Amino acid sequence: MKKLIAASAAVLMTVTACGSGAYDATQIPAKPQPKAAVAPAAPAACNDPNPLRSYAPAGASLDSQALVRIKKNRRLIAGVSADSLHLGSRNPISGQIEGFDIDMVKAVAKAIFGEDGHLELRVISSPQRIPSLVDKKVDIVARNMTINCVRWQQIAFSAEYYHSGQKTLVPLDSTVTSTKDPKLDGKTICAPAGSTSLDNLKKQNPNVIPITADTDTGCLVLFQSGKAYGISGDDTVLAGDAAQDPYAKVLQEKAFSAEPYGLGMNKDDHDLVQFVNQVLEQMKADGRWMESYNKWLAPDLGELKAPPAPVYGRPLPR
CATH class of the missing domain: 3.40.190.10 (Periplasmic binding protein-like II)
Structure with missing residues (x-):
């Protein structure tokens, strides 16, 4: 019989994080149940020549519509995981949610609000990622989400910030x-x-x-x-x-898919996407991206010479 090691039932919670690092968590246990896989509805036809294209950061401004809204709200609301070890998971000692994905949104919050970095982390499940953005319940999602053509029809993505498989x-x-x-x-x-x-x-x-x-x-x-x-x-x-x-x-096999991760945002918040892409470029240039990778992912996934290069050229909506 396998020994259960540090696995807990899936939870749905809301966590608020400020510069102080304090968290106020409400936890509702949910017993995981196996679900028979259901065939998804046929996606709409996609004609995007390159789904990795995002909006160029040129022109990004703290005075743009989405950024003004976020500053007025006095916090950046991010949808994240709390149970994906090394990406977004709760530290059992400190109680804080931490990981590679969390570092990405922390950097965005810091760029908006300065050292205080007002950031609210809302724990969401995989199926909640897109609805949370469409319904504007969160400003941004950092939850190992793959950029693809079908999803671009529903939300907007930053440039690729990690390439998985x-x-x-x-x-x-x-x-x-x-x-x-x-x-x-x-x-x-x-x-x-x-x-x-x-x-x-x-x-x-x-x-x-x-x-x-x-x-x-x-x-x-x-x-x-x-x-x-x-x-x-x-x-x-x-x-x-x-x-x-x-x-x-x-399994020691070659990855059988390409999973380019992007930070998800509401489809109308193209100005926020531009700002986030500017932050990601700065992180990659000044070493913060590599520092985060080496801390959270390198011990298991190995050395990485460089972060993924951004691809721009997506036309801004009129």
């Missing part, structure tokens, strides 16, 4: 060598709901039985309880899962 996690004693391995046929594999991982998994091995959970911890709990044989998702997330469970391993 999908792999699969299995029990430590498994003889499976890849996600395509016939030994996985008929096995139950968990992938986060509302993510690109689910579709990628079905394409890579249509013979597995996919189930979903709303959070990364939800998939880990299903794996550790024996309800899922494995987990398929971004290598960043799986590295965090494996770090919490010594009875798990990530």
Whole structure:
């Protein structure tokens, strides 16, 4: 029987962070349940020649419409994860949410408000990422979200701030060598709901039985309880899962998808996107981006020579 290591039930909470680092958290436990994967509705046709194109930071201003709104609200509201180790997870000692994704939004908040960096972190699940932006419940989402053409029809993205890829996690004693391995046929594999991982998994091995959970911890709990044989998702997330469970391993296979991460924003907030792209450029230039990568991701994912280069050229809406 697998030993449960540092996995908790998925939670839905709101966390407020200010420059002081103090957090006020309300936690509502939610027992993760396996869900049969449901085929998504057919997406609208996409003709974007390059979904990685974002709005050039030239002309970014603190006096633009979105930035004035955020300053009037006296805080930047960011949708994040609290259970993706190394990306966005709650430190059990300090109680604070920390990680690579969190460093990105902290830098944006600091650029808007100065050293105080008024930042409110709202914990959301994968399926809540886009609705939270569309409904304007958050200003920005930093939750390992892949930039793609279909999503650009609903929201706007920053330039790529990290390049991930999908792999699969299995029990430590498994003889499976890849996600395509016939030994996985008929096995139950968990992938986060509302993510690109689910579709990628079905394409890579249509013979597995996919189930979903709303959070990364939800998939880990299903794996550790024996309800899922494995987990398929971004290598960043799986590295965090494996770090919490010594009875798990990530398959040493080439990533079978490209997952360029972008910070998500409301489709109308193109001026905020420009500002965020300016902040990301500054982080990459002055070493803060690499410092964050080396702290949170390098120990599991290895050395990285340089951050991803931004791609601009998306026409501003008229």
